[in-house]
């Protein structure tokens with residue numbers, strides 16, 4: 001049976017470390033870190049994630065700046081708001097909740113966020129540096145950074161291991177594969193055009209599943225003893241639940257946990273760590289900004 005990696009518990013430990021840093025900053029400089037949470041439209045999932053981020057800020061003494069824009073807002077207006085946050089000295093991190101409505105070009109908006117405040121790590125220059133040997137971005141994207149932190153804190157070594165990332169999205173799959181490469185793993189990316197993904201995944205010592213396909217990865221696809229990090233958050237119908245649905249990952253947890261060495265559950269695995277990593281990035285950014293401008 002696999003060791004189940006409790007993302008909530010690890011996130012709680014990191015949150016208390018962050019709270020200490022926030023207190024120190026406040027004692028030393030009389031300043032608190034500030035995070036702008038920008039959300040466009042009324043998507044229920046985005047509202048819920050933005051709400052979690054705001055609540056976590058309040059719990060740790062980080063000031064959140066809420067920018068709520070209507071679904072129909074123009075790209076120009078959204079960019080104007082980002083520019084205002086870029087020059088606000090109390091804002092040390094800016095995140096634009098994704099996905100954005102179809103009429104807005106995400107890349108254009110993300111490119112307008114000041115590099116020093118790009119706590120999501122999605123600015124093309126930060127991603128570009130992640131892809132370059134010997135260069136480090138100012139911020140690492142939260143979910144991929146959370147995956148690596150969960151592996152490290154669980155005692156899973158990455159160097160020299162075979163890692164397979166399932167999915168190649170800009171916000172998880174691609175940066176996760178670059179981070180594993182930076183940590184000296186041998187990395188393969190499996191995606192929707194890969195033939196026989198199961199045989200490739202079966203070779204992996206480390207699997208990061210970020211395909212957005214409910215329970216796609218079966219127990220017999222997993223190499224015995226492998227570390228399995230499940231990023232999927234898929235809602236599937238469940239008439240036994242009051243909500244009418246339940247969340248499942250990209251991995252068939254019941255099967256895979258009988259074979260893997262380590263596995264993250266959904267919910268309660270990578271998700272809570274994503275929000276915590278964002279707070280960590282915000283405090284790092286605030287420290288850098290406050291120390292440079294003091």
Ligand SMILES: Nc1nc2c(c(=O)[nH]1)N[C@@H](CN(C=O)c1ccc(C(=O)N[C@@H](CCC(=O)O)C(=O)O)cc1)CN2
Nearest residue numbers: 049095096097098099120142143267268269271272274
């Ligand atoms: N600007 C960003 N947009 C998005 C990101 C991101 O990192 N930056 N990632 C995802 C959504 N996301 C954060 O924004 C996120 C997803 C899931 C969770 C989480 O804690 N999930 C829980 C379950 C929550 C529930 O019950 O509904 C879990 O897995 O335990 C947090 C944040 C896309 N957009």
